[in-house]
Amino acid sequence: xxxxxxxxxxxxxxxxxxxxxxSVLEDNGYVAPEALPELTAGSADFSKYVAIGASxxxxxxxxxxxxxxxxxxxxxxxxxxxxxxxxxxxxxPITSDNYGGLAAxxxxxxxxxxxxxxxxxxxxxxxxxxxxxxxxxxxxINTPTGPFNNMGVPGAKSYHLLFDGYGNxxxxxxxxxxxxxxxxxxxxxxxxxxxxxxxxxxxFTLSEIGGNDVLGYATSGGDGSNLxxxxxxxxxxxxxxxxxxxxxxxxxxxxxxxxxSDLPHFTTVPYNPLSPTNPAFGPxxxxxxxxxxxxxxxxxxxQSVGAITNAAERSIVFSTTAASAVVIKDExxxxxxxxxxxxxxxxxxxxxFVQSLGLPPQAAPLVATLLGNAxxxxxxxxxxxxxxxxxxxxxxxxxxxSMQALMGYGLSAQLAAQFSxxxxxxxxxxxxxxxxxxxxxIKAATDSYNATISAMAASKGLALVDLKAILTEATTTGYKxxxxxxxxxxxxxxxxxxxxxxxxxRGYALMANEFLRAIDATYGSNFEASGSFAxxxxxxxxxxxxxx
Numbered sequence: 001x002x003x004x005x006x007x008x009x010x011x012x013x014x015x016x017x018x019x020x021x022x023s024v025l026e027d028n029g030y031v032a033p034e035a036l037p038e039l040t041a042g043s044a045d046f047s048k049y050v051a052i053g054a055s056x057x058x059x060x061x062x063x064x065x066x067x068x069x070x071x072x073x074x075x076x077x078x079x080x081x082x083x084x085x086x087x088x089x090x091x092x093p094i095t096s097d098n099y100g101g102l103a104a105x106x107x108x109x110x111x112x113x114x115x116x117x118x119x120x121x122x123x124x125x126x127x128x129x130x131x132x133x134x135x136x137x138x139x140x141i142n143t144p145t146g147p148f149n150n151m152g153v154p155g156a157k158s159y160h161l162l163f164d165g166y167g168n169x170x171x172x173x174x175x176x177x178x179x180x181x182x183x184x185x186x187x188x189x190x191x192x193x194x195x196x197x198x199x200x201x202x203x204f205t206l207s208e209i210g211g212n213d214v215l216g217y218a219t220s221g222g223d224g225s226n227l228x229x230x231x232x233x234x235x236x237x238x239x240x241x242x243x244x245x246x247x248x249x250x251x252x253x254x255x256x257x258x259x260x261s262d263l264p265h266f267t268t269v270p271y272n273p274l275s276p277t278n279p280a281f282g283p284x285x286x287x288x289x290x291x292x293x294x295x296x297x298x299x300x301x302x303q304s305v306g307a308i309t310n311a312a313e314r315s316i317v318f319s320t321t322a323a324s325a326v327v328i329k330d331e332x333x334x335x336x337x338x339x340x341x342x343x344x345x346x347x348x349x350x351x352x353f354v355q356s357l358g359l360p361p362q363a364a365p366l367v368a369t370l371l372g373n374a375x376x377x378x379x380x381x382x383x384x385x386x387x388x389x390x391x392x393x394x395x396x397x398x399x400x401x402s403m404q405a406l407m408g409y410g411l412s413a414q415l416a417a418q419f420s421x422x423x424x425x426x427x428x429x430x431x432x433x434x435x436x437x438x439x440x441x442i443k444a445a446t447d448s449y450n451a452t453i454s455a456m457a458a459s460k461g462l463a464l465v466d467l468k469a470i471l472t473e474a475t476t477t478g479y480k481x482x483x484x485x486x487x488x489x490x491x492x493x494x495x496x497x498x499x500x501x502x503x504x505x506r507g508y509a510l511m512a513n514e515f516l517r518a519i520d521a522t523y524g525s526n527f528e529a530s531g532s533f534a535x536x537x538x539x540x541x542x543x544x545x546x547x548x
Contacts, residue, residue, distance in 0.1 A: 036531045039084050042524030044251050045202040046087035050149050051075035052161065052196045052245070053207035055502055056511070057152025058180070059092075061543075062123075063499035064100025064115035065137075065154060065180065068547055072505035072539055075150050075205060077512035081532045082203075085525070092150040093184040096136035098547040099126060102179050103138045104172070109179055116498040117545045118491060122392075123498035129545040139183040140169060146186055151196045153181045157212045157229055158237040161192040193244055204245050204252035205515060208467070210234060210449040211257050214442050215501070218260055221388055221431040222438030231448040238449075242456050251523060253463040253515050256450040258471035261386060261439050264490040265500030267475075269387040273395060274324040274424065280396065281424070285318045288424065292316040294353055295375055298343045307339055313379050325380040326387070326395055326423035328433050337376030344368035358415065366409055374419075378427045384436045389490075389500045391432040395423040402426050463522035465514050481510045482536045494541045505539040 051057050051073075058065055059073025070076070070092050079090035100115035101108065114126040114133055127133060136142070153160070155178055160166050163176075167185025171177035186195050196204070213234055216226030245252060260266070276282040296315040303311035310333070318324040344350050345368045351361035359367065381387070399420045406416035419425045434442075450468065457464040470479060471488070474495050478485040486507065487493035490500055495507040503511065512534050516527040527533060 037526060037529055039530040039532050040524075040526055041085040042520070042526070044519060044523040044525055046082035046085060048149075048200060048202045049075075049079055049082055049087055049090065049204070050151060050196050050199050050201035051078075051205045051207070052151040052192060052241075053205070053209060054152060054156045054212050055154035056208045056211075056508070057150065057205070058154050059150075059152070059508065060154045060502045061497040061499075061504060061508075062100070062115040062117070062502075063497075064113070066095055066098045066100040066115055066547075068098050068543055069505065070094055070150075072508055073150060073152065074207075074508040074512040074515065075152070077509055077534050078205070078515055079149070081512075081516060081527060081534075084532060090149045091147070093144050093146070093148050093180075096138075096142055098543070099133045099135055101133075101135040101137065102183075103135045104169075104179065105140045106138065108135055109139075112179060115543070118498065118542050122491065123500075126545055137183075139179045143183050146184060147195060147199050148184055149199070151184075151192055152207075153178055153184075153192060155180070155212060156192065157216075158209050158234050158241070159229065161209070161241055162237060164189050164191050164194075166192065193241055197244060197248075200248060201245070201250050201252075204250055206241065206245065206252060206254045207465075208255060208257065209238060209241070210446070210453065211260065213449065214257070214445050215260055217438075218266065218434060218442055219388060219501075221429075221433050222435065222441070223430040225431070228441060228445045231445065231452075234445075234449055235452050238452055238456060242460060242462075246460050246462075251462070253465060253518055253522075254453060254457050255465040255467045256453045257446050258468045259443060259446060260501075261434065261442060262471055262475045262488065263501050264488050264493070264496050265389045266386040266434060267488070268389055268490045268500060269392045269395075270323075271381040271383055271385050271387060272323045272325040273392075274318065274326060276318075276320050276322070276324075278396075282320075284418070285320050288318050290353075290356075291425075292318075294344070294350070295340065295371065298340050301343055302336060302339055308334065308336060314375075316378070316380055325382065327378055327425070327427045328381050328385065328423070329377050329427040329430055330379050330435060331377060331430055332435065332437055333377040333379070335376045337372040339372075340376060341368040341372035344371065358412070363410070370406070370409065370419075374425075374427065381428075381433065386434040386439065387428075388432055388434065391423075391428065394432060395428070397422050399426045461522070463515075463518040465511075465518045467511075467514075470510075470514060479510065481513065484536050486510060486536075491542075498542065504541045505543075506536045506541050509534040509536045509539040 057075055059070040061069045102112035116123040117126050117129055165171045165176055166178050167181040167190050168177050168188040169182050213229035217228045220226045274281055299311035299314045302308045316327055345365055351364040354364045354367050355361045398417045399422055402420035403416045406419055473479050474486055475488045478487045486495035488496050497504045519525050520528055
């Protein structure tokens with residue numbers, strides 16, 4: 001050691017020998033932290049905690065449920081804090097691996113695939129990185145033994161908690177059973193609520209009930225394949241659920257429903273992704289504008305004769321200098337397919353236009369009919385439209401069904417493909433786009449659900465977590481938690497996982513803390529003041545493809 005540093009140490013030791021350590025620290029500007037109060041449960045009894053809900057409760061993330069994610073579920077995070085004040089053990093229906101996905105009798109279940117991972121530019125399938133995997137979580141073979149404190153069932157709607165066939169494998173064929181609940185149900189006639197109550201909970205969390213009641217409609221683009229739960233049904237189901245959970249004197253926490261259209265599943269894909277610099281699109285713009293120019297003239301004519309009033313909205317033009325919006329189907333528009341075909345057939349110049357496409361002029365009636373059928377309810381998207389996340393892998397691709405149909409009418413493969421390009425010449429179907437009218441339906445239902453939830457929480461003296469406000473803040477300014485500010489940006493925001501809907505582990509840690517904060521406010525506990533919050537920095541925002 002350098003001599004001068006030895007003397008420095010000796011001087012310091014001599015100095016501290018005559019002064020206590022605290023005095024030395026204080027003289028050098030150090031302020032000791034205040035001692036935190038001892039953790040208390042207030043009026044809550046956490047000895048038997050049961051969490052009931054849907055995918056957030058289960059710990060679902062990256063479009064799958066898997067071991068590591070379940071360990072980081074918000075109820076499991078909370079249960080660790082509850083053990084400090086009398087909380088008991090907390091069991092979960094742990095899956096068989098970290099691949100995610102489900103199988104039944106050795107066969108993969110369609111739509112229940114392994115998890116997503118970050119591929120460098122965005123979300124990709126796990127198997128695209130590490131190769132094919134064998135899904136080990138089989139709902140008919142390796143079912144775990146309950147009861148389970150975590151009764152989170154991904155995909156569950158409000159009324160599903162009451163359905164006694166929701167865990168029956170015989171109902172898989174009719175899609176009235178849930179594979180996740182089949183795996184954990186106490187019997188084929190069990191209900192989610194019944195299995196929760198069989199444990200005699202002293203404390204419960206009821207989370208995101210109502211979320212799936214609108215989410216299925218949203219993720220399907222409002223195409224009618226997954227309807228919004230009517231408010232009367234939701235109100236009835238929620239009343240039974242809450243009255244039952246509190247019937248034995250249990251206390252608990254309930255959440256409201258966020259505006260799910262704020263999630264990155266609906267805000268990531270731009271409405272105008274068609275760049276003129278794209279070599280697969282840019283060179284085609286003059287031809288495309290020539291084709292749509294014919295249609296735009298038809299729209300203008302139909303408006304002039306009073307057949308329509310929105311010719312400008314229907315007109316399609318692609319820019320040669322800026323990004324252009326995709327072409328979509330808008331079912332709120334009057335279908336004018338027959339009128340389009342009629343006007344084109346009556347045009348003396350239309351056969352020549354058809355001939356310019358490499359077709360014989362005799363094909364003019366056929367082309368007129370095809371154009372009418374394709375563009376009877378179409379327009380270019382605007383900033384008020386929301387494109388669902390999976391549309392990013394569809395836009396610009398060839399719709400093979402359309403291509404084959406056009407070839408069946410005699411068009412060449414090249415021309416059939418050109419007129420079957422998704423979002424360009426083939427309008428994006430309803431399932432890829434949430435129109436403003438559909439967004440309004442979701443908002444109206446959400447507001448109605450939340451009014452019922454707030455009233456129910458108040459009437460039962462339950463704690464209420466305002467997930468709607470949290471998501472809104474994360475979307476607008478970012479949500480501050482610990483040393484982190486989480487946003488809803490896909491991949492980089494830290495809050496929402498790679499599927500654009502469910503939370504990251506760090507997001508679930510935030511959620512656990514918000515539950516604990518609400519418990520403090522309602523039941524007089526002091527989780528926050530005693531430092532008994534989860535540290536978001538201890539939880540990841542993504543999982544490695546090589547997760548063991």
